[in-house]
Amino acid sequence: MTLVEQLVVLAAGFGAGVLTSTVGVASLLSFPILVGIGLPPVVANATNTVGLTPAGLSGSWGYRSELREQPRVAWVVIVTCALGSIGGAVLLLALDPSVFESVVPWLILFTCLLVGVQPQLSRWLRRRGAEAEPRTDAGPATTLMSVVVGVYGGYFGAGSGVMMVAVLGFGLDLDLRVVNALKTLAVAAANVVASLIFLVVADLAWTVVGLLALGSIVGGYVGSRIGRRLPPTLLRCLIVAAGIAAAVVLS
Template identity: 65%
Template sequence: MSGWEQVAVLAAGLGAGVLTSTVGVASLLSFPVLLAVGLPPVTANASNTVGMVGAGVGGSFGYRHELRLHPRLTLVVLASCAAGSVLGATLLLALPPGVFEAVVPWLILGTSVLVGVQPRISRRVRARHVGAADRVEMSRTTLGFSALTGVYGGYFGAGSGVMMVAVLGFGLDLPFTVVNALKTLAIMSANVVATLVFLVFAPLDWPVIVLLAAGSVVGGYVGAHVGRRLPDAVFRTLVVLAGVTAGVLLLVR
């Protein structure tokens, strides 16, 4: 890599780290940069996953107060996404490149719509169950969708944060800041487990990974502080806009 390419990868890591802790479409920034500096698609995807572990670590540390509020739920989210990502990483290595290209954009667009309409639907559900306790534990259905999001995160990951926001938003009655903290942790867990698979079986570019990780760990921590200060309505709107943008970009590329 040239000096400018190294700067571009470092900057991509920083920006993607901020996106990890906020709107959750980090790979839509970092992955194209890795392709642009000459990495083959599978190498770029695997290296991006390994490098973006830093974003999840920085973001989760930044959200440590929110995560401490629900320790059991935090562990369940961590475990379910980690388990799913094993399958996702295996699929990336076993299936032909681009096998899910036709499905992924619509999946991201659909979950973006769900994030947008979730508050209205949740209010109607709570109105029908007046007096019911708030849902702060995962049901089996929510757990299953959390694991499926982990599968997608291990396979590709672009927009997986938007998907996790939708899953947790519908399945739990929690402040949006806590949902975002759990989403950031979920992305980290999927990346960590996928990394263990890629270290053994995938082609990796270590200079790129180091630069990406250095930028992303700082970006993830900064993004958590940004996310904590944004009003829920503004944050949700940004998540929806980011998800729609990601879906459209994947459709037209």
């Protein structure tokens, strides 16, 4: 890589780290750049996952006070997304990269719709008496969908944060800042496990991994400071907009 390409990758790592902890579409920024500098798609995907793992970890550390508010849900998110990502990583290495190309954009658009309408729908359900008490524990449906998001996170991951916001938003009655913290933790859990697999069996561009990691660890923490200060309505709008952008780019 040239010096300019190295600086671009470093900046992409920082930007993707910020996106990890805020709107959850980090790969939308970093993955095209890795392909643009000449990495094959599967190598770029695995390299991107390993390089952005520090972003989820530093972002989760930045959200530690929010995560302490819901420790049981945090553990559910860690376990389900970690287990799911094992399947996703295996799919990435075993299947043709184009398998999910036609499905992923529509899946992201659907989850964007869910994120957008979730407050109104939740209020309507409460008025109908469907939920008498605030839901603060992950039920079977939320747990299962968290595993599914983990699978997608291990396979590709672009938009997985948006999906997790939708899953947690419908399954639990929590402040959006806490949901965003749990989303960042989910991304971290999926990336850690997938990265361990990729380190053993995947082809990686190690220089790119190092540059992404360096930028993303700073960006992840910075993003957590930004995310916890954004008004809920603005944050929700940004998440939906970012998800729509991801769906358009991937379609």
